[in-house]
Amino acid sequence: MDTNGFFGNWGGAYIPEVLHQTFQELKEEYARCRKDPEFWQEYLTLMSTYSCRPTPLTHAENLSRHFGGADIYIKREDLNHTGAHKANNVMGQGLLVKRMGKKRVIAETGAGQHGMATATMAAKFGLDCTIYMGEEDVLRQRPNVFWMEKMGATVVPVTDGSQTLKDAINEAFRDWVTNVDDTHYVFGTACGPAPFPEMVSWFQSIIGIEAAEQIVKYHGKMPRRVYACVGGGSNAMGVFKRFLDEDDVELVGVEAGGHGADSGAHAIRLSSPDATPGVAQGYKTMFLQDNDGQMKQTHSVAAGLDYVGVSPILSDLWEQKKVRFESATDDEVMAALDLTMKLEGIIPALESSHAFAGAFKEVGKLSKEDAIIINQSGRGDKDIFTIAHAFEDPSWKKFIIDRGKEYSSN
Amino acid sequence: MDTNGFFGNWGGAYIPEVLHQTFQELKEEYARCRKDPEFWQEYLTLMSTYSCRPTPLTHAENLSRHFGGADIYIKREDLNHTGAHKANNVMGQGLLVKRMGKKRVIAETGAGQHGMATATMAAKFGLDCTIYMGEEDVLRQRPNVFWMEKMGATVVPVTDGSQTLKDAINEAFRDWVTNVDDTHYVFGTACGPAPFPEMVSWFQSIIGIEAAEQIVKYHGKMPRRVYACVGGGSNAMGVFKRFLDEDDVELVGVEAGGHGADSGAHAIRLSSPDATPGVAQGYKTMFLQDNDGQMKQTHSVAAGLDYVGVSPILSDLWEQKKVRFESATDDEVMAALDLTMKLEGIIPALESSHAFAGAFKEVGKLSKEDAIIINQSGRGDKDIFTIAHAFEDPSWKKFIIDRGKEYSSN
Amino acid sequence: MQLEQQLQEKLETRDILLMTHIVLGYPSFEVNREVIRQMVNEGVDCIEMQIPFSEPMADGPVILKANQDSLAAGTTVEECFSFGAEMVQKHTIPFLFMTYYNIIFKYGEEAFFKRAAECGIRGFIVPDLPPEMGKTFLELADRYDIAPILIFAPTSTDDRMKQLSGYGRGFIYCVARRGVTGKKSDFDHDFDSYLARCRTATELPLAVGFGIQSKEDIDALKGKADMAVIGSRTIKLVATEGADAVGPFIAGLR
Amino acid sequence: MQLEQQLQEKLETRDILLMTHIVLGYPSFEVNREVIRQMVNEGVDCIEMQIPFSEPMADGPVILKANQDSLAAGTTVEECFSFGAEMVQKHTIPFLFMTYYNIIFKYGEEAFFKRAAECGIRGFIVPDLPPEMGKTFLELADRYDIAPILIFAPTSTDDRMKQLSGYGRGFIYCVARRGVTGKKSDFDHDFDSYLARCRTATELPLAVGFGIQSKEDIDALKGKADMAVIGSRTIKLVATEGADAVGPFIAGLR
Numbered sequence A, B: 001m002d003t004n005g006f007f008g009n010w011g012g013a014y015i016p017e018v019l020h021q022t023f024q025e026l027k028e029e030y031a032r033c034r035k036d037p038e039f040w041q042e043y044l045t046l047m048s049t050y051s052c053r054p055t056p057l058t059h060a061e062n063l064s065r066h067f068g069g070a071d072i073y074i075k076r077e078d079l080n081h082t083g084a085h086k087a088n089n090v091m092g093q094g095l096l097v098k099r100m101g102k103k104r105v106i107a108e109t110g111a112g113q114h115g116m117a118t119a120t121m122a123a124k125f126g127l128d129c130t131i132y133m134g135e136e137d138v139l140r141q142r143p144n145v146f147w148m149e150k151m152g153a154t155v156v157p158v159t160d161g162s163q164t165l166k167d168a169i170n171e172a173f174r175d176w177v178t179n180v181d182d183t184h185y186v187f188g189t190a191c192g193p194a195p196f197p198e199m200v201s202w203f204q205s206i207i208g209i210e211a212a213e214q215i216v217k218y219h220g221k222m223p224r225r226v227y228a229c230v231g232g233g234s235n236a237m238g239v240f241k242r243f244l245d246e247d248d249v250e251l252v253g254v255e256a257g258g259h260g261a262d263s264g265a266h267a268i269r270l271s272s273p274d275a276t277p278g279v280a281q282g283y284k285t286m287f288l289q290d291n292d293g294q295m296k297q298t299h300s301v302a303a304g305l306d307y308v309g310v311s312p313i314l315s316d317l318w319e320q321k322k323v324r325f326e327s328a329t330d331d332e333v334m335a336a337l338d339l340t341m342k343l344e345g346i347i348p349a350l351e352s353s354h355a356f357a358g359a360f361k362e363v364g365k366l367s368k369e370d371a372i373i374i375n376q377s378g379r380g381d382k383d384i385f386t387i388a389h390a391f392e393d394p395s396w397k398k399f400i401i402d403r404g405k406e407y408s409s410n
Numbered sequence C, D: 001m002q003l004e005q006q007l008q009e010k011l012e013t014r015d016i017l018l019m020t021h022i023v024l025g026y027p028s029f030e031v032n033r034e035v036i037r038q039m040v041n042e043g044v045d046c047i048e049m050q051i052p053f054s055e056p057m058a059d060g061p062v063i064l065k066a067n068q069d070s071l072a073a074g075t076t077v078e079e080c081f082s083f084g085a086e087m088v089q090k091h092t093i094p095f096l097f098m099t100y101y102n103i104i105f106k107y108g109e110e111a112f113f114k115r116a117a118e119c120g121i122r123g124f125i126v127p128d129l130p131p132e133m134g135k136t137f138l139e140l141a142d143r144y145d146i147a148p149i150l151i152f153a154p155t156s157t158d159d160r161m162k163q164l165s166g167y168g169r170g171f172i173y174c175v176a177r178r179g180v181t182g183k184k185s186d187f188d189h190d191f192d193s194y195l196a197r198c199r200t201a202t203e204l205p206l207a208v209g210f211g212i213q214s215k216e217d218i219d220a221l222k223g224k225a226d227m228a229v230i231g232s233r234t235i236k237l238v239a240t241e242g243a244d245a246v247g248p249f250i251a252g253l254r
Ligand SMILES: Cc1ncc(COP(=O)(O)O)c(C=O)c1O
Pocket: A084, A085, A086, A110, A111, A112, A113, A114, A188, A189, A190, A229, A230, A231, A232, A233, A234, A235, A236, A303, A304, A305, A349, A351, A352, A377, A378, A379
């Protein structure tokens, strides 16, 4: 990151003047934390006593055998407290908020995982908490909404625009400019104005640091490839960062192919020509936008990937060809999820299932001597309404109908 | 355990002759595993690479401050893969099944957690899997049923008797006597015929072994008390075992008080005079039964505690006064759950919330110099239908009604 | 006269004996009474009367339901004793109690034996009480002269059968197959070699139960076993066609 | 004539100027045309025309909805330019474009400036473009003689204001309070000392915007600021009472 917050051509901090001062303070505090080894130590202690770090690296023997190529290892971010990698970032920012003395946090959320993590952190750190969530995502991720509220957070459904992640981000910014003095905006992914992309990636880098140590321990050497799904890009940056300078490790980001790259209904920013450079939500990156610069509707079965932009750091790595980007369609994702449940007894989140789907297309062609790591960013429990729906499970439907009738009648 | 499987006056193996031989083999294999240090090592490796062991011990600073007594530490079994301590037992038995060369597993489940864990293990180990679950519990724990099925297990709703855990156990035994040659019954708690109570406790003892090490590291000495909820007794045995010989550690088991100890609608076996010695489901313990020896209906808001019997090992420890037993009512449990979510950002399962409720009643009276451990046996996500229902959450109800209508209309 | 002796005597005139199974209080004691009358009339040699239990772990759907319905109708252990005593008075064939161990344990083992002996009950079948768990039970059986009926299963090893035989009195109940009561069994080659193993292991008469439904099944047992046990089949018959169907059915079995 | 000069001249005869805000294409260009006519008639001194953007991060509900509705009706950047050119032709007051940076960036910064200059637009307000991010933007503004309107906020430090002032031309837009457009502001003691800080930091005229709704609000600004900005208030007025309500409303402000 240069002093203006750019990574190559990407990034920056395109923020309203009201926020200027608070960003100054944030950048200074962040810089202090990065220099202070005690801060990272405090972070590690928190993550190993409140969440479950280091998370395991699981050898997926059955999937490996099934595809007959490289050995598949799964980095288990699903085992974090609150069920996803989002906790890494949020707990880190929580420590920062404590240092800055702010009393309230706000956050946007798509899949609800970042909202869950933030509500959790707020409960633990005794902060007020408001979560913005697109109305469509409120419906897709209802259980998460329920838990956030039970943990004392206020969840505000956002009915503007496409009612998904980007709109929640806009709304969170509106809150922030209003309540900037006592409020910190816990940005949920490696996007937004600097220093967020770098800061979020820093907290998430714990994933790759652990994974590198673990793979060498189990597999004896570095992996051939590392796969991660890419929404905003935080879990991808988290697992990639440590491997960036390893020559023989190829990094693969898997974007949301939705109904297909040619369908117009997807969220592919880097692995298709649909996106162009733009500036929105406080930063410059590749956006899915029309010729006038208006953001397009995106689509993914995974709420957490259903987003118009992507981390500026990833746009830079894409431009530098240091990370390869692919996509997986909704259908490929459901199939990958199904296979992973059946063969390994592991339920990846729909977001994470994109990384699995991406890896499954290629792993058979790799040598048996090699290993790959798939970053399982979260667990699929939160997606039960979407997954049960997508699989058209008849007994689930009957159960919901019966419950609905019961509730209607009293 | 004596050679007949008794702990003092309790336990034994009251099994049909068809199962005699398979129990012989099971006992021999179990004895071999206990003697073989490599087995435990293999178990530890599995649990640290597939699940998230050691699970953290979390210092609940806000709850501690709130009650103003001893420091509260929470042992985080909720962070296990599949969301509860049940995984410890199941993965251990899975290794045993592999050694015995059986191709199919069956299990009973109440809360669905043991079923989830068994279905997961079966997927990972490539075994056929059938799960028996009381019809009432199928309704209470619908999401778990869905996931078990997605992992390839057959879930059989049991419509006999009270349609809860004990009936699922009977039905699993009926399957076992029929398919004894290729099938292992993965008993889910520290009950049933010997060697199950001891074997399950052995696998679960990993909880207390870790917790003892952790509390000494964080608190500097042994805890004053350890709290666990008691359904069948496996998580309680798991966390208690290591502390049994520590003189100054008091062990407290919290049973399901349901609508109250005097209501007849509860599952209190040891901390009220309602239960009497009996023999059922293959073992001798304190059962909730009438004067003729017929089992009574039990009640708890927590499916996993809604059971007529209790571990024979706990009956023995109760008789020896080595463990104190208390109970918490449904209402106390919901309040404890609510407080824990709000203050710590942690969502205990309804079962585990009993341990919290039990501890909350007493912790304020202990010295600030002391610490207690509460065993959080599982996470509450699985209970969303029960918890949202119990809190009468209006937006949840609306959500379900709308979904139900949507499903009805097509 | 001891149960075994009684059966051996009958075996002098019959090539195979018949034992039937009823669940007490199901559908009612009234019907039990009538069913037993018809069974005895048609020459049944021995009857096991099941005292219902809420957790009949070794029983299949038919008998499970019978247990539950009987309990739901309010059947008590005391009523079962009275009814048993009445049957012993009324009929000359031996009557046994079949039940799960908790019924006995909860009543008090010795009290249960004493009361059953007073009623004239000749044997107990307790499917969840292996001899290892039944030390006092076996002593009391001896003391009260009530035959403890032990069970062989296809999974029992030769050694195990010998051991069981040592504890058994009256006869050995050979479970025809793995599984619970009620489903049809195959009386095939494997079954024959199982029965041969049973025969070698014990001097006691061999009763074969689980899934015997017809004259053919019984004929197939002749020369290999001493007694055929009809369980779920007649219970289902009573439920679907009434008590009066029992007599003709039994008559048709031999 | 440069924007600042133009405003300074007007200030010689008026104690406070009025700037109004419209969202282009909302509810339609037709209505925009009429609204602007009435505004100019009633003596508005300057008009900022917002080119709608799909992500108007700094705008409150009223203007947000106006952006969305305009886009939903199909408004394009090209139409905004044509309309802007038409207004400049028709009226003598200065017109500004307000928009978010992506609209400019995506069009091509230089192309955008060129086109706007051809249309006679006098200034740009870009709320998400701080000067640190606007190096080329500021150069182009200079080159094409279009005033880059910089923004002061209550959270800006004195140093920051000085720095911003150095980049600004035309006037400084002082955001009256924290928050987004549309909500009422308190013009209290804190506000006065904020405005005093603004005044000290720059020589440029001060426009105050965010939440100005009435004659009283404007009177309160007299002597402290040079221009009052009416934004959401008239947009809402048009939406609820139609374009014809604008003239009388503006007339009542002074
Ligand atoms: C489980 C999970 N994975 C991935 C993502 C995508 O975010 P990112 O690309 O920042 O990792 C989300 C976002 O909500 C998520 O919940």
